[in-house]
Amino acid sequence: LKYPTNGDYIYCVGFYPQDVWSWDATYRFTAELTGSEDLMFAPEIRGKWDAQFGTSADNSQRFSHLLTWFKVVVCASTHDAARVWGTINSISLSTASQVRVTKADGTAVSFAGEQVLTIMDAPIELSINQEEAGSIFCAPSSAITLNITTTEGITATKEMTVQGGFKAGYQYVMLLYFNELALVDGICTLNSWDNQNDNLYLN
Numbered sequence: 001l002k003y004p005t006n007g008d009y010i011y012c013v014g015f016y017p018q019d020v021w022s023w024d025a026t027y028r029f030t031a032e033l034t035g036s037e038d039l040m041f042a043p044e045i046r047g048k049w050d051a052q053f054g055t056s057a058d059n060s061q062r063f064s065h066l067l068t069w070f071k072v073v074v075c076a077s078t079h080d081a082a083r084v085w086g087t088i089n090s091i092s093l094s095t096a097s098q099v100r101v102t103k104a105d106g107t108a109v110s111f112a113g114e115q116v117l118t119i120m121d122a123p124i125e126l127s128i129n130q131e132e133a134g135s136i137f138c139a140p141s142s143a144i145t146l147n148i149t150t151t152e153g154i155t156a157t158k159e160m161t162v163q164g165g166f167k168a169g170y171q172y173v174m175l176l177y178f179n180e181l182a183l184v185d186g187i188c189t190l191n192s193w194d195n196q197n198d199n200l201y202l203n
Helices: 079-085
Strands: 010-016 021-024 028-032 040-047 068-076 087-095 098-101 109-112 115-118 131-138 141-150 155-166 171-178 184-191
Touching: 010 028, 068 079, 068 087, 068 141, 079 171, 087 131, 141 171, 155 171, 155 184
Parallel strands: 068 171
Antiparallel strands: 010 040, 021 028, 028 098, 068 131, 087 115, 087 141, 098 109, 141 155, 171 184
16 A cells, blocks of 8 residues: 555445455445345545554544344253254344445445344254354345245244344344244343454455
């Protein structure tokens, strides 16, 4: 990175992961949601020869999470419930397919499209012990609906909500209890998303 010697400013925005973002003349910065990758954006900063990037709080790049992180844990309420449900084949949900950042200052973030993403990597034999089914990165929303299928041919849906909605930059743990009468109870808890301070260097 070289600064112009005539004192002009240069400008920089940050993207993570770097190789999934693209430029769109209408929506500016866009990226596809895969469910397995976090997406982050750092608003535009500027620097010049005698006021370079990172020399003050005003021109240091600050990344923010754009997605919500869900973890799903499953558990049968009784041994009989585990036998009724059998093996959990899939747990999926519907979310946006694309994120758009239409202003370089990061104040205009929106989501578009719709897709169904599967949370589980492999079937899970239900038991009375809690077992993590998987995790997924999704668009923030006021509520989510989990769709469940099993080897016993049972299908179920469970809507989950929290006060204030599911926000970007937060991790929510969904604990699903499977009961004998083919009912699912859900409990949602909020976990802190561990901060990791590291120096990032331009390629």
